[in-house]
Structure formats: C-alpha cells, structure tokens
Amino acid sequence: MRLIAGKIAGQIAVRAITPSLIALAIASSAVAQTPPDKPLPYQDPKLPAAQRAADLVSRMTLEEKAGQLRHAAPAIPRLGVPAYNWWNEGLHGVARAGEATVFPQAIGMAATWDAPFVHEIADTIATEFRAKYVEKVAPDGSTAQYRGLTVWSPNINIFRDPRWGRGQETWGEDPVLTATLGSAFVEGLQGPDLNHLKTLAMAKHFAVHSGPEADRHRDDIHPSRHDLEDTYLPAFEALVTKAKAQSVMCAYNAVDGQPACASDALLKDKLRGQWKFDGHVVSDCGAIADVYLPTSHAYRKTAAEAFAVTVKAGTDLLCDFGGANGVEAPAIVEAVRTGLATEAEVDQAARRLFEGRMRLGLFDPKGSGPWGKITAADNDTPAHRALALKAAQKAMVLLKNDGLLPLKTAPKTIAVIGPNADSVDALVGNYNGTPSKPVTVLAGIRDRFPGAKVTYVAGTGLIGPPSAPTPDAIFCQDAACAAKGLKVEEYAGLELAGAPTATRVDANVNFRWGWPTRTARQASIRWSGFVTPTQSGPHSFAIDGERGWRIKIDGRPVAEAWDTIQDPGQAQTVMLTAGKAYAITIEARQDSNRGGQRLTWSQPADNADTAVAATKDAELIVFVGGLSARVEGEEMPVHAPGFAGGDRTSLDLPGPQAKLLEGLVATGKPTVLVLVNGSAMSVNWADQKVPAIVEAWYPGGEGGTAVAGLLAGDYSPAGRLPVTFYRSAEQLPPFKDYGMAGRTYRYFGGEALYPFGYGLSYTTFKYGKPVLSAAKLKPGQPLTVSVEVTNTGGRDGDEVAQLYVTRPGVAGAPIRSLKGFQRVTLKTGETRKLTFALDPAAFSTVDDKGQRRVVPGAADLWIGGGQPVSRQGLAKPAGVAATVEVGG
Template identity: 45%
Template sequence: MLALAFALVAQDATAPYLNPSLPVEQRSADLVSRLTLAEKVAQMQNEAPAVPRLGIPAYVWWSEALHGAVGNPVTVYPQAIGLASSFDTLLMANVASAISDEGRARYYDTLKRRGRTGMHQGLDFWAPNINIFRDPRWGRGQETYGEDPFLTKRMAIAFVSNFQGEQNGKFKAIATPKHFAVHSGPDRERHHFNAVVDPRDEWNTYLPAFRGAVTEAGAWSIMSAYSAVNGEPASASPTLLGKILRDTWGFQGYVVSDCGAIGDLLSGHKLASTEAEVSAKAVTAGCDLECGGTYHSLEEAVAKGIISVDKLDRSLVRLFEARIRLGMFDTAQTGPWKPIPMSVVDSPEHRALALKAARESVVLLKNDGILPLKGVRSLAVIGPNAADHDVPLGNYNGTPAHTTSVLEGIQQVAPRGTRVSYTKGSSRLAGDGGEPVPASVLPGGVSGEYFLNENLQGNPILRQKSDNIDNDWGSDGPGGGVPKDGFSARWTATLVPKVSGEYALGARADDGVRVWLDDKQIVNDWSVHPASSVVTTVPLVAGRSYRIRMEYYEHDGQASAKLVWMPPVRQNYAEAVNLAKQSDAVVMVLGISGQVENEENDRSNIDLPAPQQGLLNAVLATGKPVVVVLESGSCLTVSDSRIRGLVQAWYPGQSGGTAVAEVLFGKVNPAGRLPVTFYKSLAQVPPIANYKMDGRTYRYMKAKPLYPFGYGLSYTRFRYSDAHVERRSDNGGLFVTVSVRNIGNVEGDEVIQVYSSREGAAWPEPLRKLVAFHRAHILPGANVTVTIPVDPRGLAQADGNGILTILPGKYRIHIGGGQPGYDPATSGRGQDVTMRLDEKVIPTSKQRVLPAIIK
C-alpha cells in the first residue's frame, strides 16, 4: 500500500530515510542532510512547503483539538474546564483517544481527496492547554483544567498519553501541551509581558503539569508561550527550553512557538534588533518550529555567522523524526499508523461519549430541594443562552452536525404533558455584537465578489447576491469555482437601521476580516485565526442609509464570515415576567460566551452581565421557584438567596443541552466538582499581573469563597467511614483507604478527594492541596471501600531549583467529598487522619502512578 502522505518520487528509493528498519533518528538525520539551506529554513516554519526532489510533501503544522478536532463535522465535547470538572481521568482518556481518532481519519480522508492537507488537517495538534487558571478574569481559563496543579497534571497525562496512542515509538497523533510556561494573563499584554515569578511558585504551581505531560505521558511536542518569564521570553528561553525541558526532564520531541511569538521577540520583548538575531536566539534556545514568518531570516543569520547550520539541523532532525513517527514516510500502514475510516467522525459511539462527558461535567451548586423537578406542569425557560447553539461550544471548537441547546434538551427530556414555554428575556451583554445583521435592514441585499487569492487581487471568479452576510462554510468553501482555501471576498451593501442609537457593529470571521462604514474603516482583524468577533460601537440614525463594505480572506482550514451587530437594547423584561407568572417553575439559562472570554479578551469583572442581572431580579420578584443554569468557562458571582437551584454547565459541547435537562429532571444524578474557586468578588483576588501565588486559589486563600474548589452536590447522600492511611515502603508515598456508603435512594457518583496540609504551612507552601482523587459509582445502600495511592511528589514541596522534598512535620490528611471544611452537605463530613512525616527527598525520575483499588 502506498503511503497516502508520501509519494515515492525520490531520486534514490534506497535512501536510508526511506528504510523503515533503520532507527528513526538515523532516518531523520539522513533526510535533513539532503536539504539545501533554503529548504531547511522553509521546513522550520509551520507552513512547510513540499520538496519534490526528495518526495517530501507539503505540511501545515497547525491543527487544534482542545475538546474535539477542529473541523466540520466533528464531535465536540465539553470545553476543557468542563472535562476537568468530571474529576474522571478515564473519561478524559477516552475523550482524548476519540478526538485523535477523528483527527487521523480526517487527515487521511483529506489527503486521499485532495492530495494534500492544510490547516486543521494535520496530525500534530496544539492541545491541551495546561496553564494554571490562577485568576478568574483570564480569558483563556476556559481552555484549561482549572486552578489546581495536581488535577491539571492528572488530566494532562490522561489526555496526552491516550491522544498520542504511542506504540513502539509510533504515534497515532502528536499532542502539544501549551503554553510553556507560566502564561495566564493579562492576555492582551502577552506579546511584551514579563511574568515575574518566585522560583518556588514556578516549580510548585506552574510547572508540575508540564513535567507530568513530558515525563509521564511522553508528550512529543511543546508550545512555547508569548510572554517572558523572569526576563527571558519563553520562546527563546535557555532556562525553560534548555535547562528545564530538555536537561532536567529529558524531553526528546520538538518545540513550536505560539503564532507570532518569534516576531514578538523583536517587536515586543526587544530581545535583539533584527529578525535574524531573534530567530537565531530562539533556535539556539531550543524553539525548533515557528508559527509565523520570522524564521525566513535564518538564511541571513547563517550567512552572517549568527547561527550555525548544525543548530538548524538539530531542530530539523526533531521535526522530521516526528513526521516519521507519525508514519508520513512509510508505505506500511500498521499499528497507530493505520488509516482510520471517516466513519468514526461524529459516530454514534463518539456522540454517546460526548453526552457522557457532558453529564459528568455538570456541577450542582445549590439545591433547596427543588431539584430534580417533579410535578411541574408548566415550565418557563428564560434567558439569552437558553436557545443558543454556539455558546455550548466554547472556543477552539469544531463544528458538530448538531448542537442541542438547553431549551431543546428540556423540550426533549421533560415529562410528557409538561408545557414548556420560552423567551430570551434579555440580551447577553449590553453591547454584545454576536448576531448577524438581518436582511430586513439591508434593502437591496448584498453584492459579493470572490477572488482566487487571499488579497482581493485581479478579477473576481464569482459574483453573487445574498440577503445578508452570514456565511459558515466550514471546510467546504463557498463553491461556484471558489477554492476551499486561499480565497478572499468583498461584500457591499446599504444598511438602513430602524432604530436610532448606539450599535455594536463589526464581524465574526475565520480568518481575516475588516469592515468599513461610509468608507471609514471601523474594524480590522486581518490575520489568520479561529472564528472570533471584532466589533466597535457606532451611532446610527433610524432611516438613514449607510454604505457597508466588508472584506475577508480565508487562509486554510475552517472558513466563516459574518457581518454582525447588536442593536441598542432597551431591556424590557415584561414578556419574561408574564411567562414566569403563568408557569409552575422557571429555568433561567444565563451566563456569558466564548466571545466574551477568549484569547486576548480577559474579563474586567466576574459579575453576571447587567442585562441578565436585571432579568434575574425581575423574574425572582414574581415569587415563582427559579432554577438558574449557568453557561460559562469561569466563575460568575450569582448568589441571590431567592434562587432555589443553581447549576454550573460550563460550555458543555454538542450534547450539553440534553445532559443539563437530564440533570434538571433527575434522569442523571450530577457529580461534577468545581475545578476552580468561585469567588464572592474580585476583592478576594490579587491583581492579574501579579504572579505570586500567595492569596491565590484555594491552595493559598484564607478568605471564604462563594463556592470552593472541589465543591459539588448530589441527589443522594454519602457517608464516609473507616479512613486510614498507610505509608508506602517503595517510594515515601501513602495508601489512603476509606469506605463510602450511599445512604440515599438514588444511585450516583461520588468524587472522593484527598487533601494534605502540614501544620504551620505558609506561602510558598500551600495551606492545603489536593493529592489524590477517585470518582466512584455507588448504588443506593451500597458501600465501597477504596484504596487510593498518594504519590510522594504530591506530598512534597519543591525548592527554587525544583528539588522535591517531603517537609518534616505533622500532616492532616483529609478524605471526603470536598476540601477540608467545605465538604458538600450531600457528602457528609469527611474523615481526617493526622500523622507525622519525616523529611525525604523525592527523586525526579519517572514514577508510575498506581490506580485506585475498589472493593
């Protein structure tokens, strides 16, 4: 069978790099030795061109798989923060394997149909994001596994190892943990920001997940961050990329920069005065591959003696070794290299897994007995997120065949005879720019022109009329002779608003877009990026005609282009109030969206947006029982005592609406736990630019939060008993054993959590920390006895050089359904075991983490 990724057109078919029996390193080195300098430089950029004389196909190093492979259609699982709330590493393992199955299937299918692959169609994936969500304002926190280093590490290991599917040095796909390291806001300043970090915080909070991903999961790729750490830009940091990643952890794969990060070394960090100099510094430090266009200057750097060809070769050997390990240069397609059929994409099995993941991610925060809903004959569903199909997908997402909104889920799951009524009630935000401009205000329609290039040059290949600009082509393209990738478009129209006032006006697009109003440019985001919105506020007068021009280009992968706005909203809650009064109960689906919290968009507050707060107050004033469902990727301070039930749904993916409805009506017993702290207000949070952990997250926080990390309620009750702790003789760790009985009438999952705290601990040592967890399913009346290993590295504290030591002293080991002092009411009181531990230095070598034992 001829490898789909490699046409054997090489001049010498017996060349060592084509011999699968030779060591991968030898094959890669042989291939690199045959490249010219110009070819070498080109292969170190993410859009690597073909080298026909050697049979090297073109390859784009850029695919995403945060919670599903980016494509259309694909299976979209809950956003990463929701997956973390499951506290289920087995679920994470299954999700990761399913995602890479779909990614590899799409790779081979695209290669077979088109003869090449492009953006979001490769076998290297820039996931997972394992930065620490230390501040609730950070816009990318939804992409992470939360604020805890241990939970993040365990989820990262489960994702990376199962995503890559390594067998005998061969990979099904390559995961790329990001962003190495420390990075977590302020996001708009990342291109020049310097994170000043105490080395003890770095080793105890910011690095453990990366260490686990590399030393335990075998990650073959790492993405460097934009920002600097203690004065060294991460993408050219000898400390991070050399001393820590390769020298200390033994990393053998390749490092890729975040997109544009090498250019930031020049323009933002001022690391040197020329592109050639900053490129040489990055490669020398260990950044092998650039996403961007600055590495083109490496030819100049070699010519001027700034860098040697040997250093380029070092990086190139790593890059081609990865491609060889993925099977791109072999005809035998076996093991993890075996082509996976497209039938796995959005398959019934993957849809079922997406639903399971959504069910496990739901967190019940408050319940005065109203949930599950029973005997409700009429139910009002109110809120701007209730019927939305985009919000559940979060960000860095693909496009599923169908997304079930919470409203649809309720309509499907509600008992027969239940009258379900709906109204949006309010806008999501004051000035949210997320709705396509309707045809009703575009008299005469829209004139579109499409070009066979990315810069609108030459004559259009297609002219087309449409009612408005609301295009979501996915990976298919506009048709009519327009290619799927590498095209551009221009639309013109006349806008006649019906209401005077301040409008949010702009575009939502994947990739570049810019908009003019009466020949004045109002938004400009002319770059390659996933679908995102860019809007500005403009005053418009009712009945007046405005000239609209929108330009767009599609580079590669997914394609979408929409002219969007939000008309001036005078919130009128009358319809919602009337609907609530006519109903037995109300479910309000509130929150924010991936357009509000995202890349380069940190939040300024953690309150419910004003229009929704007003809506909530108006509906609560009716006196009808109200359950609030929150869709968000981070905490919202929703604390009104009149709320009867509160459910955190996160961005729950394509099946999230079904899962939420099943929880509301008791078909599923919720067992998700918060992977982040829900704060009462930002007064409990240090400034976002302050990277010192003192006072941050549950590990160092002394004040009482709104809802603590690890918190979540159930529809049944559990009782803990017979807890005891044994010392492990092999490595200095512990075995924690506890019995948990379901004393309620409903079967359900309990997340057994183990926390350690040392008497007298103070920063930089955590006040308390999660050291083990296990999710167990327990039938009514049943009792399970669980023995959970505690890794000694979890008990230990790192010094400023990363040396792990169990500090001597009196330790409190808490075993329960939540943090010590914050056990959920449905979990009952946890159990404490007090013991003394002696000082012990823990080896940094790889150690296998044992699974829990259930009796």
C-alpha cells in the first residue's frame, strides 16, 4: 500500500489518499493507455458543439476542470486536450504577435462611419489570426499567448470623457455609432456561421468602464438608472443579442457595490437573464484578484471566496498575471472542497469554454472546416495593406480648411516638423501589431512629392525635448575609442540571468524583427561601451519601440521602462561635455511578441529654434503633432503637465508643441497642422490661426501615405468625428463623475470647438426634401425616411448622411440622438436616394427609473452631413429637417 500510495502521490495533487482517489488514478491510467475503438462524443466533429463540450467536461477531474478556467489553460494529455492560451488581442489588427497588417486605431475606424467597411476590416483581421494560428500552433494543437483564435476585441465602452487614455480603443461617444460599428466588427471577426467560427469575438469591458485609469481597480461607480440604460449598456446589448458576440469581458471597476466580475445585476440578471447570453464571460486580467485584495475592492477575503462569488455571478474564465494578481487553480479546487462553490458551477463554466473551442474547430482534424485553407502566407499581404491604406484614407477628418487644401501645385520645398512626423509609434496607437512596411507621415510626403526638397526637424518631443536615433559614430568599445561599436551580451530568457549565450559587437542599438541574426525569440541583451557626445549640455536617452529596457550613464540610471511604457520626453536629463567619453549600458528585453527597439537621444541643439530655422526656404510647413500611446493609454506611469497615469488633465496640445506651432505660423508661411492622437484635442489657437487642420488619429501602418494623399488631393476627405472636440476640459464635469449630464453631444449644452459628426470635404452636397412613410405613427409602427443627396461640387467624394432624432419636451431625452447613418460615394453631379428604416425604439427614451418607452408626441428629424449646429467660423452642414407624430 505504501508503494502504491507513493506512485499516486507523484501523479495527483498531494492530499490524503482514499480508495476513491486510487480508483480515479487507475481509471485515468486506463483511459490514457487504452484508446477507444471509435471516437468519443467530444471527438466527433459531426455532433453539436454543446454536446461535445459537455461530454469532454464530464470526463475531467475537478483539478483538471479548475485548470481550464484560467486564461493559460494547461493540456490534459490523457484526454487529448491541448494547452490553449485564451489571451489574444485584435483591436485593430492582430496585436502583439509580430508583423501583421495594422489598421487605424479603433477610434480611427469609428471616424470612417462605414459599417460594411468595418466588417471587411474585421474579416481581414480574422484571416490574419487564422494565418498566425496555422503558423504557430504546436504539433499537439497547443497555442501560446497571442497565437490563438479567441480575440479579446472590440472595446465598446462609451468614450464619455476625452481625458480617458483608453478612449482611443473605443468607437466613440455615441451608443448607436458604437453598437452599429461594433456589431459589424464582431460579425466580421466571427464569420457567417456561429457553428464554425472564424475567430471568437469579445465585447468588453462590461460595464461602465471609462476611467480614470489610476483608480480602475478600486472605483465603485453608481450610475443612475437612466444613464445605465440610455448610455452605458445599449452597445453591449446590441453586440450580444444581435451580433451574437460569443464572449464578454467584465470590467475592473465595481458597479453599485459589487465588482463587475461578481455583479449579479450585470452578469446574472442583465447579461444572462434579460439578454439570454449563452457564451462565456472572461474577467479583465487581474480583476478576480481585485475582488479580494485589500488594496482593491476587498469584496471578499480570499482567492477561493473571490472565485466563488464570481463564478456564481456568471464569470467563466479567469485572466490573471499569477502571484498576487491571480487566482490559481488550487484556489478553485479549495472553493469547491470547502463548499464555497459547487462542482456543477465549475462544470458549467468549463462547458461554456470548451463549446467556444469546439465552435472554432480546435478539436477537429487539421485543415478541415470552412477556414481550413487559410495558410501562414495569408498574413500581412499586399491586398491587406492596401485595405489598411483605404481605411486610413476613410478615417481622415478635415477639421479646418481656408482653401489651402488640396494643394494647387506641388510645393518645391516642404518643411516637415513635429514629434509625430517620423514616428512609427504615432501610426499604431496601443494594442497593436507591428507593421512590416510602416509609412510615417514624413515618408509619405517624400514619396508623394518626389520632386520637392523635404526637410525634417522634430523641433520638440510630445511633452519634452525631441529625440532622434543615435548615430553610430558616437559609440566605442573603450574610452580611448580604439574600436567602434558596442559590446553585446545575449542571455536566454527575459531577465539577463546566467551566462551569456552569445557575444558580439553592434554598431548601435537598433533591433527589429526580421534581421538575419535576430530572429523572433525571447531573450535579454546588454549593450555596453562608451558614448562621446558632439555637443555640450543636457542630453537624454530612451528606447523608441517596445517596453522592456533601461539605460545607465557612468553607472547612473537615466531612463527605464522595464515593465511599463515611457515617453522619451520623460527621461532624466544628464549633462554631458562634447568630446568626453562616458560609459553607457543599455539593457533590453526582446520578446518574440514584440516589434523592435532603437536607441534615441535628445541633444541641446534639437529645439524649436532649429525647427523654425529649417523652414526658411519652405513653401509649405506641415506640423505633425498630437499624442501617442506613450502618453495616453492603459494605466501608465506618465506624470507630466497635462497628463496623469495614462489619462489627460488637459485637452490642449502639449505646451512644447503649442509653442513650436506658434513659432512656425509666425513665419507667415502656409501651414498644415496634422493631429495624430486617439482623443479629442482643444486646438483653439490653431483653429483661429492655422489655415488647415487634419485629424489623422493613429492611422495604422499606411498612415503616412494617407496623409500625403489628402494634402495632394488624391481623394476627398470624408471622415467624421466620433467624439466631441470641446474647447477645454473646463467645459466638462469632473472626470470621476460618471453622470452623463453635460457630456457628449447628447447632453452637452455648450459650444463645441468641433461637434460630434463633423468633418469637411473637398466637394459639396445638397439634400432634397425628405419623404416619410407616414406623418403620424401608430404605437409600435416603424418609420421609413427617404432623401436624395446630390454631389454639387466639382469633384467626386464621399458623404456621410446622418439622421438625428430629437424628442422635444420629453423628460430624460437627449438634446438629439443619432439613429442612423450611411456613407455613400457620389461622383460630381450624381444624385443618390438614401433610405433610413427606423424601428419604434428609435423614438424611445429612458426615464429616471431606467425604463425605456416611447412617449407620444412630436419627434423632430434631421438628415444631413453632421449635426444641425454651427458657430462662428464653422458653417452648419447641408441637411434637411422633418417632423413626425409618434404614438405611444
């Protein structure tokens, strides 16, 4: 008996040995050693996914099931279950998995106002996910993080406040725009057959999640019933009930006293009860730990209690970071063994998860199913990059144009200035892949105007001094500079541990996937040597690219982003003397999921005066400024004027950029301001003084080509704002106030700098008289609205026709609400009839108790190229009005 017990103890978690455990071990061994004569039910592709999943889960031990409820689900060899990592990001392309087609950031795709096109983008992204999966799946079917088919996108939180750093990931501030485009994205990702998913999409973060970033792990939000039903939940309902998203991610924050991942009201009553959602719910990463950690919600005291309360509410999969930020499988087992949760609840969660994997075909023969012909070669193709260029073009919003654009003739000399002009970071935003052939704005202008002399000076960084790649000539292996370059030591793993696996000499620090001697791998590297500056004065150093680096000068740390993102403008300044050699050490992680790392520095002579001087002979100045994901984003260590923890405290163009822009405009030369950013900016001075302003968002890998083409007039811009551009943050309620009063175009009564739905064109449009299917609507009767739109300008172009509804005098009604939109291409002189079908819910409003109903009375309609608003210097868009009487 002692010998038998010892064998079992080596195979099963250590605990008291009982006859039942011995029987279980013997049975498990029999299953592993005696393959069935015919496929078991879970192995049969012809059976429904739900039946297969239930059969598979029924054959698992509690310990095995517990392991499957974590995002890094381990293999179960005895049942032929491969390991699977559920965590994969696809916000605007396959993210964090090396080279892929990078489309405009989500807020940029929202600016296209083109649902069919968004569907096409998502379908392409799904193809690339399949291509990555085929390339990287192990022989036993196991997949690593960022190489699977469960796509944790889209983010459909309402961008209620432009100070939120993650707003760039959303589809804007409007529930209908978000629901429509988000649904198109989900349907494109998942494909037409839910039984044979192309990928599995997720709606996140459920719910009311929208900043501030620094407090997201402990905030308890108490939205009004009105705001919850009117603003925060409609997009989730649409994606779950209509687009059939197969997964939902619950948020970090608490709502009305319950952590979102443990919320009976949100998950049990609303999601699974009222909306009949039968997919799986994933926790935001570390959110289950937030349930019990004393520094977070402290809603429960232990990991086992946290698991129990979340699984009972309806959370199925626990995403965590391990250790103090995770809930390990033993805690799940403990919860069941101690009666905090039932094994039936664990079974239910596991069934939901395996059903998703079955629908993806992950248990079917290789190459089978409707997506079996996709190969690794289908990633990042020329056709996909062409689609990314089209997306960037569609996303461009022309905010101001005093006639400078499109350029009448190609300038002979162009000065390109600004921190985002030659920045790949500015193209990709966050949650991004790595573009294989990125085109910065500088590169795009040089390509589009080959006959022009194009000069470039950054002039400033985003929030501090400008940075540029370090030249090879300043590095030596020794203080006397007997040998050029830097000594390199490579280490296995990410922590510079053990003996070096390789040594060599590099001319500089410039790492990028695809170099012959630097294939994708997980490694850590140390460059060491001496740097000899050419100027005396303050210098700063940083790595441009992925996080995981630190820099020392003469042994003193001067910059670090080992675990976080840092903007080069935040690096410490060190005083250096020209001609003197200083010891330098650069340490970096090079993760196979990441893109590249390049050493940059800031020198004393790199300043605004240099930039202004560079425009002396220029016929045109293009200033490319704004933000990047280094200063706005998810829970970041950025603390500078106007920024806090990834969020913003000011909507203004950062001070160094504003000062430089003023100096450029003072030269009197024609100037175009190109904003590259993920959220609204209060460019009031530029609106008054700069002839032309372009909002480019984070435009993706082809963004530079799209910007240059817009300047040249290769296409007419037709992007529209998915958010309100306020004059200042002072126009808004406090950031931590989640009430919608005074926020977004629906409830903001002030004058915006540029309103939601706004955007200029190179042509003009005229709307004919609208035709209504009925002047009076009976209760429950839908309405059809038809209107003719004519391109009255001198060139072809797109128009975005927007339909807004106002319910005058109805309590709780917004000022107006978007209820439909269509983007249409019209040749010059062409007329097109557009038809909008409004169901009765389009006229509904939400009362203070959260009840949605249709109140009888008048409903005012507006159909036009934007909202029916104007201000001095901003013309009201073309459009027409109508009124219909609505029955209750």
